[in-house]
Amino acid sequence: MPAPRSLTLPAATARPGTPHAPTSTAAPSARQVFRRDVQGLRAVAVLLVLAFHAGLPVPGGFVGVDVFFVLSGFLITGLVADEVARTGRLRLARFYARRARRLLPAAALALVAVVAATALWLPVTRWRDVAGDVVATSLYVVNWRLADRSVDYLAQDAAPSPVQHFWSLAVEEQFYVVWPLLVVALVALARWRGRRVSRRALVAGVLAVGGASLAWSVSLTAADPARAYFVTTTRAWELAAGALLALLAHRVARLPAVALRAAGWVGLALVVVAAFTYEAATPFPGLAAALPVGGTVLVLAAGVVEPGLRPLTVRVLQPVGAASYSLYLWHWPAVVVATALADGEPTTRELVLAVALSALPAAASYRLVERPLHTSARLRDSTARSIALGVACTLVGLVAAALLVRAVPTTPDDVDAPGAQVLREGWTGPDASTDLDRLVPALADATQDVADLYEHGCHQNALGTQPAACTFGDARSGTVVALVGDSHAGQWQPPLAA
Incomplete structure (x- = not known):
């Protein structure tokens, strides 16, 4: 039986004058080519989300998350397919080590800050819930916790969690775990059958997963929109859309340049239309998500061989796109704290100020944590060290959550708490404003009473x-x-x- 060959990925045909024509036998991928339009698209996506959460007139700015989903599917699949094409296999440990080095340190720092901010500025009645959210976030399953809470009657009026924005990162992390495993399974199957790992098999797998997810997304959005918004199964098709483009990049590159540019402009228009016409009442994701998802795919397709849409390559967007992950991590906790300090009714001006100020720790996190650790030669050369770093970052979040729970004030067993009598006129006991921890039940238990x-x-x-x-x-x-x-x-x- 002949030895099986690696995945064959024909190269895209470079057009004359293309400044970043691919030179390997693989289709263009994020590993081989730095695309300024992708960086610009990241900037657009995070700015839409920030504007939405700041209360600016961008009612559908939440579609920026869908842009990120497509980008993740496209870039990660490009990296995976590139490695399989070059080596005939995918080294899972090395793949997960790269992801851990790239994402977990900055996330751990943000979670520690969230716990500190919770203890300083949020009411004690929220501490246990926030700690539970931090645990789920550290394990990247917070989207499922939020989905369960969305259908919990007693949680209907609960204030948003300061780590609620991690739901989308949880979806992506789950994709990073599952998708490489599917690729490895396909490679193993091909080796067992003594055949090449075909692109067609990968495309078929993506179509099967994406099609099932889209059908489920439409169904669940109609039946239970609150839950449908958070769960991974309704969002997988968005990542699959980007993955499909990555696998078919060689075919897309054969299309006329004029057609690709026109498609890119149409795609950018679709994203903008969704951002300014969608609102909280729009059934989402479902079919409505097809607008930003399809638009993002078209924008990415326009830059498969050509430089991409010019507005996305401008210099001003590049640093924003580079720091988009840190900006996303830090802006939402600032919004939650500002809302709490304003007794639940912040003005647009206060929200804008909170988001603007969050750019300071985001910039520091990007320059001092995210970028140095991601590009560290010492970590890059050692899969074990990178994985150890990821485990340590996960433990940081878990320990921070445990400390927050431990700090929750409780009524001592040996204290005869006066209860409601502290409110009686003429009460001569402890001052109610400074000794509220003597109440029974304790304030921290009020939401469970x-x-x-x-x-x-x-x-x-x-x-x-x-x-x-x-x-x-x-x-x-x-x-x-x-x-x-x-x-x-x-x-x-x-x-x-x-």
């Missing part, structure tokens, strides 16, 4: 179709009280049961 019926699943959610029935108290007492209704009726369950 709810009727027992929720714990036992006696309260149906908005999508439920079957009544839920529970019995409390002593059925032999001879007195039966039927309590039927919503949460307003549910508040009477504890005293009636007693």
